[in-house]
Amino acid sequence: MANLLDRARNILLTPKTEWPLIASETDTVSGLYTRYILILAALPVIASFVKMSLIGTGVPIFGVSIRVGIGLGLVQAVVTYGLSLLSVYVLALIIDALAPTFGGQKNPVQALKTAAYANTAGWVAGIAVVVPWVGGLIALAGSIYAAYLLYLGLPHTMRTPTDKAGGYTAVVFLIAFVLGIVIASIAGAIGGAASMGALSHGSGVEISTDNGTVTIDEGSLGKFEQMAKNMEAAGQKMEDAAKTGDTSAQQAALGEALGTMLGGTDGKTVEALKPEQIKPFVPDELGGLPRTSYNVERNTVMGLQIANGKGSYRDAAGERSLDLEITDTGGMKGLALFAGWALVQTEKESDQGYERVYDDGGMRAHEQWDTSSRSGTFDLIVADRFLVKLQGRGVEMDDIKKAAKSLDLSDLAALKNEGTKP
Known part of the structure; x- marks a missing residue:
């Protein structure tokens, strides 16, 4: 403990x-985990549990405080802790795979050192979440300082030239940010759904809920390992591209590496639909209202593509309206499916309205209604790739859903493999 401190x-x-x-x-992988990572990574998890389940969060000056039940809090803490430990290892694999691209030397143990010790700032600062108001800012500052530590460490651990450490840090930090979103989404969704606790289920994890169980099977857990393997392969392509000196090839290889993180674990890249392919799904009329404007576009950033189509529908008096948005997540489909409402089923209702998440004919559906403004939103995930969002004002929720279902969703689903490449 003295050495750790x-x-x-x-x-x-x-x-x-x-x-x-x-x-x-x-050092060794097991040594780094037992003497450092296992202890430090637990600090923010414990602090969050104390904050959410024992102290509570809210606005004390108004007498409002929210506490998550201890059972739910423990489930969420265990899930978060486990994913955090796994993410350090995945991040180390990525650091190792990217090393040659930035003039460094591959070494898995040194990569794990880099991931672990750079994370120290974030882990320690994470304790501050128990402090009202400023705790979140301190935790954010810790994450920023972690990036600085990474920048200082890469030239020593991975032998990368100092002049390339900035780009190396930027790419690794981006990937770490994505991993953080994934962890928060999974832990939050499971914590929100669980009510009785967690239990072993074969090689996976099963969470009992009010309406049954949420199961993370062995295959799902294995996706992290597969992602790491895909990332290593992408890193090799980046290394090969770096040797050629071809800037375009290097950029394409880097885009593929990011696509591996954002696009899932199937080892494939996806070209988003072209604007002319999306336009037919933005009809001239919707829900009995004429289209007043529309826009379709496709954008590419570092080889990752995403396409979007929007349409606005209004009556002459402007009292009834529908706003449609169809998004082809393309190369970022893996990240899109971690939307908070996409992972669990839920049902909430109050005098202000209601919110529901459920399966609807093989699609994940989310509907939300605000009684006071008489407005609602209906979202669908189609074929694990396309996001359909329809917002209505001055119309009933049934009308919004009926309008959404009137779209050619089966034709849209049929395009799920469009542009997919090995």
Whole structure:
């Protein structure tokens, strides 16, 4: 414990002198986990549990405080902790795979050192979530400082040239940010759905709920490992592209690496639909209202594509309206499916309205109604790729849903493999 505290203090206060020492040490994956990662990664998880289940969160000056039940809190804490430990290993694999691209040397143990010790700032700052008001800002500052620690460490652990450390850091930080979103989404969804606890189920995890069970099977857990393998393959392509000196090839390889993170675990890339392919799904009339405007477009960022079509529908008096948006998540379909409402089934109702998430004919549906404004939203995930969103004002919820179902959703689903490439 004394060694752990010394290391944590030194990496936070004197990182420029501590990183060379870290890089020179002989260590193992199991040693790094047992002596450092397992302990430090638990700090923000414990703090969050104390905050949400024991102290509560809310607005104390108004007498409002919300506490998650201890059972639910423990389930969410266990899930978050497990995913956090796994994410450190996945991030280390990614750091290792990217090393040659930025002039460094591949070394899995050094990569795990990098991921673990750079994360120290985020883990320690995560304790501050128990502090009202400013806790979130402190945690955010810790994440930013973690990026700085990563920048300082990469030249020592991965032997990357100093002038390339900035780009290396930017790519790794982006990927770490995506992993954070994934972890928060999964943990939040499971924590919100669970009511009785978690239990072992073969090689997977089963969470009991009010309406049955939420099961994360062995295959789902294995997707993290598959993603890491795909990322390693993408990293090899980046290494090969770097040797050629071809800037275009390097950019394409980097886009493929990001696509592996954002596009799922099937090892495929996806070209989003062309504007002319989306336009037919934005009809001239919808729900008895004429289309007053529309826009379709496709954008590409570092090889990742996403397409979007929008249509506005109004009556002459402007009292009734529908706004349609169809998104082809394309190369980012994996991330899109981690939308908070996409993972669980739920049903809430109050005097202000209601919200429901359910399966509707093989599609994940989300509907939300606001009684006071007499407005509602109906969302659908079609073929695990397309997001259909329809917002209505001055119309009934049944009319919004009926209008959404009048779209050619089966034809849209038939395009689920369009543009998919190995």
